[in-house]
Amino acid sequence: MNAIEARGITKVYGAKTVIHHVNLEVKSNEIYGFLGRNGAGKSTFINIITGIVHPTTGTFQLLNEPNLENVKHRIGVLPDYSSFYDSMTAVDHLKYYSSIIGYKMSKERCEQVLKKVGLSEHANKKVGKFSFGMKKKLGIAQAIVHDPELIFLDEPTSGIDVESSLEIHKLIKDLHNEGKTIFMTSHNLHEVEKICTRIAIMKDGRIFSEGTLEELKSKHMSALHVQIKHSFVSDPSWMESMLHEISKEIKTSERITSFVVDSEEKIPSIVRALTEQNIDIYRIHVHEPSLEEIFLSE
Template sequence: MIALSTRNLTKRYGNKTVVNSVNLEIEKGSIFGFLGKNGAGKSTFINMITGLTMPTSGSFEILGEEGGSFQKVRHRIGVLPDYSTFYENYTALEHLKYYSKILRLSLTTNELKDVLRQVELGDAINLKTKSFSFGMKKKLGLAQALINKPDLLFLDEPTSGVDANSILNIHSLIKEVSAQGTTIFLTSHNLDEVEKLCDDIAIMNKGIIQTKGSMQQLRKQYQDNISVYIKHDSISETKQNKLRSEISLLVKNIKVAADCSEFYVEDESVIPKINKYLVGENINVYRLEVEEPSLEEIFLNLGEEKFSA
């Protein structure tokens, strides 16, 4: 089931096309990472699908409703902006009470307190937000985004300015909310965070979705050859020569030393064959490491030809 889809979604300001014919589908219950450099068109794209600005052309469907019927699904959506602003003389609990009234929710005080505890603000329930740190405000914004138990949750930089322990808690919370069926649309400059959390990732560049897929799919697009390092028994020069000869047809740029070997393969299916060969030759394998590109490497090399399909 699709939670969000766009069809040739486009936004132009004068002669400048900011979002250019974007086609995107996001599965219900998935954690979707949306990345792009500054000026790539991310904010404009998000503003269109959250009803803040109108598309120039194209269309989108959100939670089963066409974009023009956004009001019908607004109550099913939660949003955590990068920067949240609060009334300084309201406590954390008063903010959630106020916001729940806006959303016409029938939540008890204890239920609202539970949401605050969920985001690690249990000790700040009755504390006025003027004394909140940036990280605490981030947590309160997250609580505010969660009180209506949304079907679709937009998280913009959910862990920026938050301490390391709280980051782990927020990550666990994101996974928990997703497991309950909520679709999460996540933007973050923390690429390691996106790599760990997201089921699918899209990278926008100059108004278009330049690549999209799971980390495994993105790595396959990005990496022509897979680098493999094997730590093994110390073997004689005769065995080293035999090893080079036997597997030279399977690998590229093989380097064999007495106690380790390095090589490149085009397909990971070759790796178990090599391991099986070593075991068959009574060569004990102590460590096998496969070097894979991180999301950061893929993101930084986005402009390379292999991505210009």
């Protein structure tokens, strides 16, 4: 089942088109990373499919339900910037938020969720005394207190310390293991690379690349930089001659040879050629594009 289906979503403000005919599917129980530079349209798209903003054209459905009003109780949302009441405690916030969406949460349930996000010691502290990172965790608690099936997290770790980020990464993985679907945006490409099961990259209101990390890497691996550490070769010139036919940017030495090929299928034939000459292979390093490199190339 798809947790999210969007068809032809477009959003126009005056003469400016912010979202251009976006089609997107997110399967149930995915951690879906939604990337893009500032102004790419990420937050606008989230605002559309969570009902904050109406699309100019296009349709969407969440959890197989085209009527958003019928499914709001099954989703949770952490906006990029959450607002809180300084005079209310963390528990009070969760109880108040739950009542707005039609739930009556016990103090025990609220404390359970606060423990889950690492705020159990601050359950009865007024939020005005919270740090930015603590408020971010409280925002996540508000998004999950009613046990939703689909969770939207807009920049869940922005502006917080490394330790808190790692705690949130673990929480996202735990929610995923519970069967939740997570749709998240982030400027932290390393965390997306580490925890997301599928990724989309948005640019100028359009999705330019989409797939698993391996699929994105495969799409962008038009040039593979290969380095081979091998046993001593007194005259490496013959290797350069052999490599010249199937690779480029060749550099040879007595113990290390590097080159660039346009397909990984060419690497085994090169290894075979070396071993046939009784050259031992100690190490092969193939540089694959990182998510950062893929992101910057879009």
